[in-house]
Amino acid sequence: MNLRIPGPTPVPPEVLQAMAKQMINHRGPEFAEIIGDITARLKRLFQTENDLYILTSSGTGAMEAAVVNFFSPGDRVLVASIGAFGDRFAAIAKAFGAEVEKLDFPWDSAVDPDIVEARLKADPSIKGVMVTHNETSTGVTNDLPAIAAAIRKHDRLVVVDAISSVGAIDLRTDEWGCDVVVTCSQKSWMAPPGLAMISVSPRAWEAHANAKMPRYYWDISAAKRYLDIGQTPWTPAVSVFYALQVSLAHIEEQGLANILRHHEELGRYTREGLKAMGLELFVKDERCASNVVTAVKNPEGMDLKAFLRKLRVEHGVVLAAGQAKLSSSIFRIAHLGYVSKEDIDDALSAIRIVLPQVGFSLPKARV
Amino acid sequence: MNLRIPGPTPVPPEVLQAMAKQMINHRGPEFAEIIGDITARLKRLFQTENDLYILTSSGTGAMEAAVVNFFSPGDRVLVASIGAFGDRFAAIAKAFGAEVEKLDFPWDSAVDPDIVEARLKADPSIKGVMVTHNETSTGVTNDLPAIAAAIRKHDRLVVVDAISSVGAIDLRTDEWGCDVVVTCSQKSWMAPPGLAMISVSPRAWEAHANAKMPRYYWDISAAKRYLDIGQTPWTPAVSVFYALQVSLAHIEEQGLANILRHHEELGRYTREGLKAMGLELFVKDERCASNVVTAVKNPEGMDLKAFLRKLRVEHGVVLAAGQAKLSSSIFRIAHLGYVSKEDIDDALSAIRIVLPQVGFSLPKARV
Numbered sequence: 001m002n003l004r005i006p007g008p009t010p011v012p013p014e015v016l017q018a019m020a021k022q023m024i025n026h027r028g029p030e031f032a033e034i035i036g037d038i039t040a041r042l043k044r045l046f047q048t049e050n051d052l053y054i055l056t057s058s059g060t061g062a063m064e065a066a067v068v069n070f071f072s073p074g075d076r077v078l079v080a081s082i083g084a085f086g087d088r089f090a091a092i093a094k095a096f097g098a099e100v101e102k103l104d105f106p107w108d109s110a111v112d113p114d115i116v117e118a119r120l121k122a123d124p125s126i127k128g129v130m131v132t133h134n135e136t137s138t139g140v141t142n143d144l145p146a147i148a149a150a151i152r153k154h155d156r157l158v159v160v161d162a163i164s165s166v167g168a169i170d171l172r173t174d175e176w177g178c179d180v181v182v183t184c185s186q187k188s189w190m191a192p193p194g195l196a197m198i199s200v201s202p203r204a205w206e207a208h209a210n211a212k213m214p215r216y217y218w219d220i221s222a223a224k225r226y227l228d229i230g231q232t233p234w235t236p237a238v239s240v241f242y243a244l245q246v247s248l249a250h251i252e253e254q255g256l257a258n259i260l261r262h263h264e265e266l267g268r269y270t271r272e273g274l275k276a277m278g279l280e281l282f283v284k285d286e287r288c289a290s291n292v293v294t295a296v297k298n299p300e301g302m303d304l305k306a307f308l309r310k311l312r313v314e315h316g317v318v319l320a321a322g323q324a325k326l327s328s329s330i331f332r333i334a335h336l337g338y339v340s341k342e343d344i345d346d347a348l349s350a351i352r353i354v355l356p357q358v359g360f361s362l363p364k365a366r367v
Numbered sequence: 368m369n370l371r372i373p374g375p376t377p378v379p380p381e382v383l384q385a386m387a388k389q390m391i392n393h394r395g396p397e398f399a400e401i402i403g404d405i406t407a408r409l410k411r412l413f414q415t416e417n418d419l420y421i422l423t424s425s426g427t428g429a430m431e432a433a434v435v436n437f438f439s440p441g442d443r444v445l446v447a448s449i450g451a452f453g454d455r456f457a458a459i460a461k462a463f464g465a466e467v468e469k470l471d472f473p474w475d476s477a478v479d480p481d482i483v484e485a486r487l488k489a490d491p492s493i494k495g496v497m498v499t500h501n502e503t504s505t506g507v508t509n510d511l512p513a514i515a516a517a518i519r520k521h522d523r524l525v526v527v528d529a530i531s532s533v534g535a536i537d538l539r540t541d542e543w544g545c546d547v548v549v550t551c552s553q554k555s556w557m558a559p560p561g562l563a564m565i566s567v568s569p570r571a572w573e574a575h576a577n578a579k580m581p582r583y584y585w586d587i588s589a590a591k592r593y594l595d596i597g598q599t600p601w602t603p604a605v606s607v608f609y610a611l612q613v614s615l616a617h618i619e620e621q622g623l624a625n626i627l628r629h630h631e632e633l634g635r636y637t638r639e640g641l642k643a644m645g646l647e648l649f650v651k652d653e654r655c656a657s658n659v660v661t662a663v664k665n666p667e668g669m670d671l672k673a674f675l676r677k678l679r680v681e682h683g684v685v686l687a688a689g690q691a692k693l694s695s696s697i698f699r700i701a702h703l704g705y706v707s708k709e710d711i712d713d714a715l716s717a718i719r720i721v722l723p724q725v726g727f728s729l730p731k732a733r734v
Contacts, residue, residue, distance in 0.1 A: 001389070008390040008605055019386040019606055022368065023375040023559060025685050056561060057584065058423050058601040064584045095583045186602060192390060194423060194561040194604035214581065216462045217424065217431045234425040235553060237561035237604060238375055239386055318392050 004347050005320040006136045006164055006293040008186040008193050009337035011243070012250070015191060018242040026238055032230025034241050039227070041248040042197055045256060046166055046181060048173035052199045053223035056237045059163040059184035062196035064092050065218035066159050066180045070204055071127065072212035073097030078119055078129045078156075080111045080147065084137035084323040085161060089130040096213045101126070107135075107326065110288040111142045117150035128157030128179075128207070134165035137323040139281075139295035139332060140288050141169060148176040157207055163187060167251065168263045168292045168336055179204040185240050188259075188292070190247045190338040194237035266335040266344060267291030273348040274333075277355065278363040282330045292336035295322070298329050299360045307331070307358045315350035371714050372687040373503045373531055373660040375553040375560050376704035378610070379617070382558060385609040393605055399597025401608050406594070408615040409564055412623060413533055413548060415540035419566045420590040423604045426530040426551035429563035431459050432585035433526050433547045437571055438494065439579035440464030445486055445496045445523075447478045447514065451504035451690040452528055456497040463580045468493070474502075474693065477655040478509045484517035495524030495546075495574070501532035504690040506648075506662035506699060507655050508536060515543040524574055530554060534618065535630045535659045535703055546571040552607050555626075555659070557614045557705040561604035633702040633711060634658030640715040641700075644722065645730040649697045659703035662689070665696050666727045674698070674725045682717035 003010050011019075024030045035054065043052050055062055067089075071077060076099045079090040090102045103119060105111050111131060120126055129151045134141045144160065151158045159180040162171050166181065167188030173181050179201040186193035200208070200220055208220060222233040251259060271281060271289060274296055282295035298304045304321065308331065311317040322330035333351075335344055356362055370377050378386075391397045402421065410419050422429055434456075438444060443466045446457040457469045470486060472478050478498065487493055496518045501508045511527065518525045526547040529538050533548065534555030540548050546568040553560035567575070567587060575587060589600040618626060638648060638656060641663055649662035665671045671688065675698065678684040689697040700718075702711055723729055 001391070003390055003392065005392050005394075007602060008393065011390055016387045016389060020383045022383060023370055023378055023553070024368070025370065025372050025687075026375065026560075027372075027687075028679070028685065056423070056425050057428070058603070060601040061424070061584045092583045096581045184602070186390070192604065192606040193393075193602045194607065214463045216459045217428050234427040235374060235551070235560045236425070237559065237607070239559040239606065240561065240604070312395070318395065320392075320394075 002317045002343055002346050004333045005318055006332065006334040006336055009190060009334065010339065011190055011192055012247065012338050015243045015247045018246045019192060019239045021239070021242050023238055026235055027231055031238070034245055035227070035230055035232070038241060038244050038248060041252055045248070045251065046173045046199050047171065047175065048199050050173060050199045050201045051224065052197060053220055053227060054232065054236070055196045055198065055218065056194060056232070056234065057196045058193055059182065059196050060088065061218070062182035062184060062198050063089055063161060065198050065220065066182050067093050067098070068096055068213040068215040068218055069220045070157060070159070070180060070207040070211050071098050072210070074099060076101065076123070076126045078103060078116070078126050080116055080129060080131045081105065082109065082111055082132065082138060082140055082142065083107050083135035085135055085163070086132045087324070089132065089161060093130065107138050108140070108282055108284040110140055111147055113143060113146040113150045116147055117153065120151065120154040120156055126156060128159055130159045130161070132161045133171060134169055134290050134292060136164040136293055137326065138283070139290040139293045140283050141165070141290045144171065145176045148178055152177045157204060164292050164336060168259065170260050173199055185244060188337050189244060189251070191243040192240055194240040195244065263291045263335065266339065266341065267294070269341060270294050270333060270335050270344050273344065277352055293332050293334045295330045295332045298331060302360045303358045304328060304331060307354055310354045310357060311350055315354065317347045317350040369684045369710055369713050371700045372685055373699065373701040373703055376557060376701065377706065378557055378559055379614065379705050382610045382614045385613045386559060386606045388606070388609045390605055393602055394598055398605070401612055402594070402597055402599070405608060405611050405615060408619055412615070412618065413540045413566050414538065414542065415566050417540060417566045417568045418591065419564060420587055420594060421599065421603070422563045422565065422585065423561060423599070423601065424563045425560060426549065426563050427455065428585070429549035429551060429565050430456055430528060432565050432587065433549050434460050434465070435463055435580040435582040435585055436587045437524060437526070437547060437574040437578050438465050439577070441466060443468065443490070443493045445470060445483070445493050447483055447496060447498045448472065449476065449478055449499065449505065449507055449509065450474050450502035452502055452530070453499045454691070456499065456528060460497065474505050475507070475649055475651040477507055478514055480510060480513040480517045483514055484520065487518065487521040487523055493523060495526055497526045497528070499528040500538060501536055501657050501659060503531040503660055504693065505650070506657040506660045507650050508532070508657045511538065512543045515545055519544045524571060531659050531703060535626065537627050540566055552611060555704050556611060556618070558610040559607055561607040562611065630658045630702065633706065633708065634661070636708060637661050637700060637702050637711050640711065644719055660699050660701045662697045662699045665698060669727045670725045671695060671698060674721055677721045677724060678717055682721065684714045684717040
């Protein structure tokens with residue numbers, strides 16, 4: 001199976017095998033060694049010296065943690081959204097009583113940092129800004145350094161959904177001044193889902209001290225208290241810790257810079273391959289194209305459901321449809337984590353075979 | 368390693384091996400088949416026809432879900448506590464703005480159902496009662512049918528922490544009228560941690576419709592919407608689903624009644640073995656003794672830390688210390704899930720060797 005959805009991403013065999021290890025005492029010395037090692041590795045890959053905690057949940061849980069730990073009901077927050085996951089951040093903040101202003105940008109484009117800055121300049125009551133680094137639902141990557149700089153200029157909290165970016169797309173947590181950054185195990189880390197991560201800057205800790213949104217499971221004060229003794233407050237997904245320890249060691253061995261370059265190359269290679277078939281990318285300006293997932297416009301007259309089913313059943317290639325309002329107008333192919341040029345070639349050649357079977361004519365070959 | 372802590376419990380080899388399976392699309396047909404199968408099995412093991420949802424979290428996450436889905440800030444709730452996990456239920460409800468009345472019973476005893484009933488009779492404003500079925504921190508099992516009957520008599524919501532009970536101690540969700548029941552993957556189900564479960568009665572759904580506590584990740588309305596299409600709202604811990612599918616099939620093959628009897632026998636066997644060494648059980652009245660974990664009083668003059676370390680390092684037997692206020696006055700030995708009489712024999716014989724080395728004299732053998 002060539003799993004080309006943007007998470008869970010394929011897991012290397014030696015990482016899968018680590019999942020089959022027997023349980024240990026999560027309050028014993030072996031676990032303390034594992035969580036210490038993984039936390040140190042993750043901090044290096046987040047490019048941060050901030051605190052970092054590991055939660056047992058999906059990425060959405062970490063997004064909730066990124067809201068409830070730093071704000072109070074009634075706080076004004078700005079959410080810069082370019083897709084389904086930006087919208088999710090706004091929905092979470094709203095659910096917990098924040099007064100949310102959502103800056104909606106077109107879903108085929110990136111956030112305009114100048115518009116964010118203008119809003120912050122005009123409204124000093126906005127306490128923080130939530131932004132998606134890489135919008136998985138559309139295949140668009142935001143200019144996070146520019147956005148973070150705009151937010152820091154006005155001294156507000158920078159809260160980043162880096163779920164599909166960190167570890168695959170350059171994210172310099174400290175250099176760019178990102179106060180809170182969240183991700184999870186099943187994206188660039190090449191491990192199964194079950195764990196999420198959150199990094200917390202000193203400024204974010206200050207906000208935490210006054211934040212009154214209700215919290216228990218996601219409380220980073222509890223996470224800090226327990227990490228100090230090599231534990232998590234609640235029973236962790238032990239097996240995914242085993243997996244992460246193996247996969248993060250591989251990642252560091254290979255080197256983050258090399259991995260970022262690999263994703264750049266795969267992103268470009270995938271886009272070129274799709275365009276060569278006469279398909280149109282969803283992203284408006286290719287300079288904002290994501291290097292971890294590519295969204296393609298569903299060509300007029302093509303049967304999207306049949307396309308995805310045939311790819312899966314007849315070729316073992318699993319792509320993702322669009323999400324929310326894009327569910328029938330795009331499809332997505334991921335190139336994130338444990339993926340080679342050969343995997344992309346395999347997916348592209350299957351797409352090339354299936355397209356004419358579902359109503360899309362490939363361009364004539366040039367003679 | 369003979370892991371005798373009350374979770375994570377040891378996982379059978381074929382269940383561990385299932386953890387090593389490659390990722391699949393969590394929004395595809397294979398996953399829909401798995402979640403359908405597991406949900407049906409869990410409902411039978413919960414002895415319920417209520418709805419049941421699987422969350423990616425530890426058991427504490429499911430406890431939070433059991434609070435925020437059914438109550439509003441300011442709601443009066445009663446928490447009947449006999450230990451650290453009863454206290455945790457109260458702390459969660461308080462964190463989310465419930466007006467919590469905690470009925471504290473001695474930690475070596477069970478809840479008195481008559482006292483619960485008297486409180487409900489006296490105060491019609493109490494909306495629901497949270498109760499721990501088996502208090503893992505003390506090795507005491509509550510008389511849940513009697514407590515639930517008392518609560519139902521006054522028509523309040525019955526919210527049960529069954530984290531270390533269901534699947535090992537008889538819990539008749541529907542027959543006893545338990546509205547909300549929570550547990551997790553790493554106890555009686557013999558699977559690794561990472562998933563939690565919550566069952567929801569029609570009465571609980573009615574409460575949910577009016578419940579205003581803030582929620583997003585734990586929202587059972589989202590869980591329901593997605594389960595209807597064979598999915599979870601957020602990316603699930605896929606590998607633990609694989610594991611559960613194998614372990615629950617084994618459990619059903621063996622038969623719930625046989626498994627409950629097995630735990631009864633192991634509980635009695637463990638208690639008798641410990642008492643024969645001259646140790647004193649923590650539980651006051653042995654009729655309330657838990658059949659999944661036994662707490663033992665730390666004998667005067669015994670070095671508890673050295674005892675636990677020697678057992679672990681020299682004999683590969685991992686026991687748990689006490690929790691909260693009992694951290695230095697008891698130790699605990701679990702007999703829950705994938706455990707045989709031989710495992711208990713091995714633990715007991717190691718204890719018998721170590722006791723005299725750390726300051727406790729075994730009784731003289733009778734001649």
